[in-house]
Amino acid sequence: MDGDEFDDKKSHDDTTTAAAAKATSALDDKLQEERKTLPIYQYRDAFLQAVKDHQVLIIVGETGSGKTTQIPQYLHEAGYTKRGKIGCTQPRRVAAMSVAARVAKEMGVRLGHEVGYAIRFEDCTSRNTVLKYMTDGLLLKEFGDQPDLAEYTVLVLDEAHERSLPTDMLFALVKDLARSRPDLKVLISSATLDAEKFSDFFDSAPVFKIPGRRFPVEINHTLAPEADYLDAAIVTALQIHTKEPPGDILMFLTGQEEIETAEQILQQRTRGFGTKIAELIICPIYAGLPTELQAKIFEPTPQGARKVVLATNIAETSVTIDGIKYVIDPGFCKKKSYNPRTRMDSLQVAPISKASANQRAGRSGRTGPGKCFRLYTASNYQDLEDNNVPEIQRTNLSNVVLILKSMGIDDLINFEFMDQPPPEALLQALELLYALSALNKNGLLTKVGKKMVDFPLDPMLSKMVVASDKYKCSEEIITIAAMLSVGNAIFYCPKDKRVHAENAKISFHVGDVGDHIALLRVYNSWKETNFSRQWCYENYIQVRSMKTARDIRDQLEGLLEKAGIELTSNLNDVDAIKKCIMSGFFPNIARLDKYGSYRTLKHPHTVHLHPGSGLAEVLPRCVVYHELVLTAKEYMRQVTEVKPAWLVEIAPHYYQMKDVDDPALKKMPRGVGRIGKELLAAANIATFAKGVYPV
Numbered sequence: 001m002d003g004d005e006f007d008d009k010k011s012h013d014d015t016t017t018a019a020a021a022k023a024t025s026a027l028d029d030k031l032q033e034e035r036k037t038l039p040i041y042q043y044r045d046a047f048l049q050a051v052k053d054h055q056v057l058i059i060v061g062e063t064g065s066g067k068t069t070q071i072p073q074y075l076h077e078a079g080y081t082k083r084g085k086i087g088c089t090q091p092r093r094v095a096a097m098s099v100a101a102r103v104a105k106e107m108g109v110r111l112g113h114e115v116g117y118a119i120r121f122e123d124c125t126s127r128n129t130v131l132k133y134m135t136d137g138l139l140l141k142e143f144g145d146q147p148d149l150a151e152y153t154v155l156v157l158d159e160a161h162e163r164s165l166p167t168d169m170l171f172a173l174v175k176d177l178a179r180s181r182p183d184l185k186v187l188i189s190s191a192t193l194d195a196e197k198f199s200d201f202f203d204s205a206p207v208f209k210i211p212g213r214r215f216p217v218e219i220n221h222t223l224a225p226e227a228d229y230l231d232a233a234i235v236t237a238l239q240i241h242t243k244e245p246p247g248d249i250l251m252f253l254t255g256q257e258e259i260e261t262a263e264q265i266l267q268q269r270t271r272g273f274g275t276k277i278a279e280l281i282i283c284p285i286y287a288g289l290p291t292e293l294q295a296k297i298f299e300p301t302p303q304g305a306r307k308v309v310l311a312t313n314i315a316e317t318s319v320t321i322d323g324i325k326y327v328i329d330p331g332f333c334k335k336k337s338y339n340p341r342t343r344m345d346s347l348q349v350a351p352i353s354k355a356s357a358n359q360r361a362g363r364s365g366r367t368g369p370g371k372c373f374r375l376y377t378a379s380n381y382q383d384l385e386d387n388n389v390p391e392i393q394r395t396n397l398s399n400v401v402l403i404l405k406s407m408g409i410d411d412l413i414n415f416e417f418m419d420q421p422p423p424e425a426l427l428q429a430l431e432l433l434y435a436l437s438a439l440n441k442n443g444l445l446t447k448v449g450k451k452m453v454d455f456p457l458d459p460m461l462s463k464m465v466v467a468s469d470k471y472k473c474s475e476e477i478i479t480i481a482a483m484l485s486v487g488n489a490i491f492y493c494p495k496d497k498r499v500h501a502e503n504a505k506i507s508f509h510v511g512d513v514g515d516h517i518a519l520l521r522v523y524n525s526w527k528e529t530n531f532s533r534q535w536c537y538e539n540y541i542q543v544r545s546m547k548t549a550r551d552i553r554d555q556l557e558g559l560l561e562k563a564g565i566e567l568t569s570n571l572n573d574v575d576a577i578k579k580c581i582m583s584g585f586f587p588n589i590a591r592l593d594k595y596g597s598y599r600t601l602k603h604p605h606t607v608h609l610h611p612g613s614g615l616a617e618v619l620p621r622c623v624v625y626h627e628l629v630l631t632a633k634e635y636m637r638q639v640t641e642v643k644p645a646w647l648v649e650i651a652p653h654y655y656q657m658k659d660v661d662d663p664a665l666k667k668m669p670r671g672v673g674r675i676g677k678e679l680l681a682a683a684n685i686a687t688f689a690k691g692v693y694p695v
């Protein structure tokens with residue numbers, strides 16, 4: 001850090017202190033009083049002493065004890081920000097944003113100034129930022145760019161018990177960094193009490209325990225398993241609301257869709273109550289929720305009303321919501337899992353662990369005695385796994401491997417992970433990166449690989465972006481990459497306007513161009529209207545998602561320049577765009593089979609076109625897909641038709657002519673699906689074999 005910057009920071013510190021002193025309003029006093037009521041407050045001095053005495057410290061305290069919001073502030077107050085920043089990582093984006101907002105408020109500063117947050121594609125910090133909340137993935141990226149993390153004086157790896165993939169990688173990297181930077185303080189913060197493992201890993205680092213305050217929680221199990229847990233959860237919420245004493249409700253659901261459904265049903269049913277029953281305020285919280293709506297869950301419930309928070313497992317430990325007295329726990333969450341057989345990641349709804357069940361129950365007993373309603377039986381509870389499996393042991397590791405390689409860490413087998421990833425998954429990640437030409441035969445990073453690392457995208461997406469240089473379509477490809485990164489929240493379909501919404505959606509798919517090009521058309525049409533909000537409404541497109549896509553696209557555009565890739569447009573050459581997509585996604589090729597479903601080409605298994613795909617009724621013969629999602633069936637989402645011959649052109653090292661040739665399918669007319677999937681499924685296999693299709 002050069003002298004100028006240091007001076008600048010110092011004078012800035014002085015001005016903030018002065019400003020803060022002036023700005024002490026009644027509200028600030030109240031917040032300051034609240035800070036003092038947190039369990040951690042009593043241990044403030046002891047904590048600061050422990051940090052002073054030890055380079056690495058493990059901190060353990062129950063959710064809500066004040067770890068995330070207070071620790072960085074205490075360190076700031078004790079002067080640790082005089083020469084650099086305090087970085088505090090969170091496995092979840094929403095947590096990083098909401099906690100930063102809270103801390104900025106407590107410190108009486110504007111978010112993004114002294115206190116800021118940074119998550120992928122969004123940097124809400126400035127050069128004055130001294131407390132930086134960020135996702136663990138982002139710190140990992142910073143590690144790659146600046147291996148000594150010189151601008152930080154303290155790193156807090158928060159929510160360590162979550163064992164997210166980036167946090168696990170950070171454990172190893174930070175442990176190593178601490179050896180070469182004796183001035184760096186490292187804090188590992190966890191909500192579970194078994195901190196021994198962390199302590200062992202960090203060379204017997206001391207454990208600082210913050211005794212929590214916990215009131216008794218009455219746990220109720222159902223007598224029989226629930227067939228429909230969503231319905232059971234809603235019924236339970238309404239029973240609590242009508243029969244139980246005041247106190248807010250926290251309901252754990254698995255994702256945005258489920259939360260939205262629950263919200264609608266609850267609204268409908270409470271409308272029928274009339275004025276006899278108290279108001280029920282419904283507050284959703286999940287990863288994609290816009291910041292302004294997130295604030296709602298923290299607002300105090302008005303007298304006489306009751307709040308029901310519908311949350312994903314973000315509310316298990318990442319964010320603390322005050323005033324919760326009742327917890328409804330259906331016992332499920334979405335879990336990522338990697339299947340080495342199909343080499344696919346999928347996000348599946350799965351039973352939680354005992355540790356999670358206990359965390360969830362604990363959320364009701366923070367400020368007084370609570371009640372937890374488990375929508376599963378006591379014996380179901382006994383059958384749950386004790387702990388969550390660390391993410392590193394159940395995910396695709398290609399991104400991990402690419403990042404480590406880019407840091408010059410080549411010996412992955414001996415890399416010091418807290419828990420080793422399965423060797424099979426490591427090997428498959430190496431294979432994939434080799435196939436993508438990111439690694440050479442010796443497992444070393446290639447030029448292409450180096451460029452790929454510059455993009456904060458999964459390896460297949462970043463390969464696609466890097467390949468756009470060759471196909472002269474970088475303008476289009478970064479738009480597609482940005483739209484894909486937003487997830488599946490572009491189109492929306494209100495129940496009462498379904499036909500209009502579907503027609504609007506179809507208009508982007510004219511010519512059966514496939515989902516990737518349709519996304520490109522959506523973006524370009526929006527851009528032509530000068531990013532009009534009205535246009536989004538008229539076309540049933542989510543404005544918020546589009547804005548996110550625009551931000552991501554802007555960033556990718558900047559990164560293209562850094563990677564030395566020219567910005568070129570090749571809008572009219574749809575084949576070039578498709579080939580470019582395939583350059584990254586050639587492992588994701590599937591072919592129509594005789595039954596109207598698909599078989600993946602390389603490691604064959606059966607998959608289906610997602611009903612939301614623009615090609616769902618077309619059933620092209622050969623497709624490239626962006627991802628697989630497992631719901632009732634294994635669905636391919638974001639699909640585009642490709643020519644089998646392109647496979648050997650684009651990935652000759654991966655496919656051979658014999659993979660591509662399939663005489664039975666060749667004879668099938670294109671667009672058989674138009675006739676109707678049911679008919680196709682019912683069609684007689686023998687007819688197919690002869691190449692005759694009943695038209």
Ligand code: ADP
Pocket residue numbers: 038061062063064065066067068069070098099101102298317318319320321322
């Ligand atoms: P821990 O990290 O130990 O679980 P936190 O520091 O997150 O605890 O939370 C301490 C307290 O800060 C909570 O009880 C809650 O009252 C308050 N708090 C945290 N985040 C917010 C927020 N975004 N808005 C309002 N209050 C918050």
Ligand code: MG
Pocket residue numbers: 064067068069158159317318319
């Ligand atoms: Mg916390």
